[in-house]
Amino acid sequence: MHILENREYTGCLVNFKTEKPSYKVKHSIENPIEKQAIFENHHEPIIDRQTWERVQELRKQRKRPNRYDEVGLFSGLLFCGDCGSVMYQQRYQTEKRKQDCYICGSYKKRTADCTAHFIRTDYLTAGVIENLRRVTSYAARTKPGL
Numbered sequence: 165m166h167i168l169e170n171r172e173y174t175g176c177l178v179n180f181k182t183e184k185p186s187y188k189v190k191h192s193i194e195n196p197i198e199k200q201a202i203f204e205n206h207h208e209p210i211i212d213r214q215t216w217e218r219v220q221e222l223r224k225q226r227k228r229p230n231r232y233d234e235v236g237l238f239s240g241l242l243f244c245g246d247c248g249s250v251m252y253q254q255r256y257q258t259e260k261r262k263q264d265c266y267i268c269g270s271y272k273k274r275t276a277d278c279t280a281h282f283i284r285t286d287y288l289t290a291g292v293i294e295n296l297r298r299v300t301s302y303a304a305r306t307k308p309g310l
Contacts, residue, residue, distance in 0.1 A: 175209030
């Protein structure tokens, strides 16, 4: 993430990224971009500006393509009920069938003590469709004037 957000790769020199609130404090805090001094075309760029800006746009999006170059229907919308981590799309494929599911991100990356919370995509889709049918039928029944 740090490499993808690093402006220096575009040939810019960025000064005053961080500051210390006091000489007594050991840690630094990040300065907002307005307080930073950015000097364009300071050195030869490693990556062109358009590519870097495209990466920043893609990183802002909640939905990103997976390794199969597909965007999951529920990507960026599901979170683990216990730890609150994002749930990632995962595919299990055998000779007989292919199955997609969403799995807890902290369990997958082993960053926190969370169990293997997962839900199959077909069950999730069926549940959402059933809920939408109930809501729309209720709205159709209670609509005044009809």
